[in-house]
Amino acid sequence: MNRYLKFYSAIFKISFNNFLAFRLDAFLNTIFSSGIWAFFNVFSMYLVTLRVNSAFGWKTGELLLISCIYNIIIGVFSTFFARGFSQFSDLIDRGKFDLFLLRPIDSQFYVSLHTASINSMVRTLLGTVLAAWIITIYKIPVTLTGIALFIVGALFAIFLLYSLLFMLNTLVIWAPKLDNINELFYTLRSLGRYPRETFRQLGEFGFVMISPFVLIMSTPAKLLLGKASLYDFGELILLTFAMFVLSRLFWKFALRFYTSASS
């Protein structure tokens, strides 16, 4: 465990130095694009809810708050995990993944965390500022217990998000040309900005399939607002553990089919 922590802290330091090496690019490009998306996610929800007072039992302010929470969670998630997967299909397609398998470290750990996206922290920061603003403007009651529960819920949500992304990326071992699979994931995860009840219209099967993506945002939001039941929290925790174990097993299974550069 200690070895892994040391290894990751080295990776984080390298990523941070890389970020600072191209300061102008970092500020003009990466921070700007992270910031603009963070703002836009909240603004687009503002547009959608402009002509309605509530939707599926959620008030306008609460829906906007979910969009802010989306930015907070996605910001943390992207800082640690997203960039590691951005070139996964290329690693598999060109056989560069051999290097990941040959190192004396767990391949899932290494492929998931081999680089960090420092600029994504901006998204978390902006999401937090916007959340505080929305809470003040709409006078949404938030307690310290709610914030503490939200942090715990958000951590589980991030691990659930990771497990889903990891499973989806594992498919690339069979189809290395699917370099846009992460884009699909990013679109699917944005479903979390909408109330879970929206997707009941898709029928039982559609609702169950979409649920993990929706739980990622709605359960932490409910925890923050003091609306979550024990069932909601338990559902998130159980699903996170189940998906993480499943992603691990799926990875081990898929590795048998990796055939290096000829795959």
Add this chain to the structure above:
Amino acid sequence: MKRFLRIFSLYFQHVFQHRARNFLWFLIAFINPLVLLLFWQGVLSADQTLHGWNINSIRTYYLLLIIAQAGLMNHVELYVAYIDIKQGELIRELLRPFPYLLIRSISESPWRILQMSYALITVTLLAVFLKIPIELSNVPIIITLSLLVALNAFAISFMFKMILGLTAFWMTNIDSILETNDVLIFALSGLIIPINLFPTWMFYIAKATPFPYILYYPITAFIGLYNTSELLHIILIQFGWILGFTVIYKVMWKQGLRKFSGIGQ
């Protein structure tokens, strides 16, 4: 003509070879309108009307948005910027006896055709599955003019994205330009809600940009929101955008080629 058909056929084979990847791109674009359709379906009651939109017309809007996004919204800028200019593939295109603009329009068309066919199948299934009555205009002159609006929308989108791609001649990293463009398109083209549901100030900003002429106006034209003179007015504005973009493209292409250094742009 035969030569161009042959080139088109070769590009089509290339696109068809990557049909799973293409289908994923379609899915990515399809999810957003679907979610918004479900959202509005749950929020609007059967007898409620919002600025002229009722439950059926808004559902039709989002279904047509799926088709329009697949068929009219180009992504040629990525190829122009990252492959042709950054990786230097433009050299190959410059040596060919065809105008670059023509080759890129031929190479982009198969993507749109394949994605539009995915969209048509999906929308038909959705309309049947979710029991959505699609409300379209049945007046021949309106349909004809709406087709012209759609063709112009494709041209605006194509020329605008070509210009966007050409900015790579001058900039080392155009990621933020492309990201900003994505946000603007999302916000102002009618991808989130029909633009007449925007706050008034934002509606006028949107109308002053080319973005609603790519998605919002073609969709609402087919729904039948406009009479003949309004459609002609929209077509005239679209011609203006196409002309403006063509001039900008020509200037940028001429200046950009002087900056082009083969590789290492």
